[in-house]
Amino acid sequence: MRKVIMGNHALSYGAMISRSQVIAAYPITPQTQVVELLSEMCADKTLDAKFIKVESEHSAMAACLGASLAGARTFTATSAQGLALMHELLHWASGGRLPVVMGNINRSMAPGWSIWSDQNDSLSQRDTGWMQFYCCSNQEVLDTVIQAFKVSEKLLIPSMVILDAFTLSHTYEVVDLPEQEKVDEYLPPFKPLIRITPDEPHAFGGLTSPEHYFELRYKVQKAMEEGLALIEETGREFEKMFGRYLGIVEDHRCEDAELILITSGTMGSTAKIAVDELREEGIKAGNLRIKVFRPFPFDIIRNILKGAQKVAVVDRNISYGHHGMFYQEVKSAMYGHSNGLPLFGFIAGLGGRDITPTTFKEIANYALEKEKPEEEITWIGVNR
């Protein structure tokens, strides 16, 4: 069934069609409609799930962890300050191996108060052991929620499905809502390996001595490392059943590109327009949109960048005192593999400043003019 829905509702429908059993969330702009619609679905029984009202995001995630440990398929959604408030519990989810799926709307962190998009909220959580999927269309959001449950429940690693504030969260697009029966076939009910039950009582998450803690962390990393192959496999399986491949990255005209732009989220679709226009001007450009940020697709990126002469990484985020975070990661992936390939790092669009095709052309021209980067960070569009 085709529907015209906003990005936020794509998350809600994704959680619905995945048959989420427990939803605990606290409203925050620009995420509110996600849980608003889910609470209506729970109230009118469109969705047979328990909706738990809570007093904060910290409690929302705590409720999700309890529900997940009891064996329920569990969903929540948040944004910016709410995600930051969850931080402690994010570690509990991954360390406790609880496959919660969460929607996060990329909103800039305060101060100054902002409801507009940038990626610093989710990227500040990159080391919490959650998989991160950066989406660029409402269809991708909905499909990725279904896939995220499948991957998370297999690996016992939680997932964050991420979309930009307003440019996706409040933008209406045509979305194909898959048939429930087919989704049930793709995503069978959650069968937890370990669960809290009176039949076999245990305490969970208790004191762990240095004899065992190290091994627990090792196992989280090993699960993450298995993630990429599983995301690829489930993405192909999804394609077979629903006709849409869910990739780890999106490669737009990179094959013979001399200049490759690296983007994420909705700016990835803007970059495609810029690439097409640059091609018309005779510039061999390409766009590599990174969808899966954790686990990080080292080999895929190395492979795509192999033939490039220049690479421009565009970050809608910043790690203060260092670089844009995608730039950091791409540089680390290319260390020892780059053969002197110049990697440029750009910061653009913080706090919801528009990123347009013109922005990418400015970036492309800068990278093409310079032989190699002359500064650690190149700021695009700062009035100074």
Added chain:
Amino acid sequence: MSKMNKKKQAKKIVFKTEKEVPLMPMSIGSMLYNKTGAWRNVRPIIDNEKCIQCGICWKFCPDAAIYIENEYPVIDYDYCKGCGLCAEECPSKCIAMVEEEK
């Protein structure tokens, strides 16, 4: 299995490799193996003459070191840390906290 049998069988669990470690950090019986009674410096002693068998000490013991035998509370000194909560909560004041001596 009775509590006494469980206690006898309790042994230190050692995982040789990461594969043996459970995925999730969870209790594995170390509370039974660790005889925390050695920490105690005051010992609760119940006077059954005065005990009204209300079960409040059993309910409040934070270490589950009190069990009920023949309808009277009995303290398991292998695990009792001597916190004195039972004596504090006892409505008939029949639990005395006596200093441990070597």
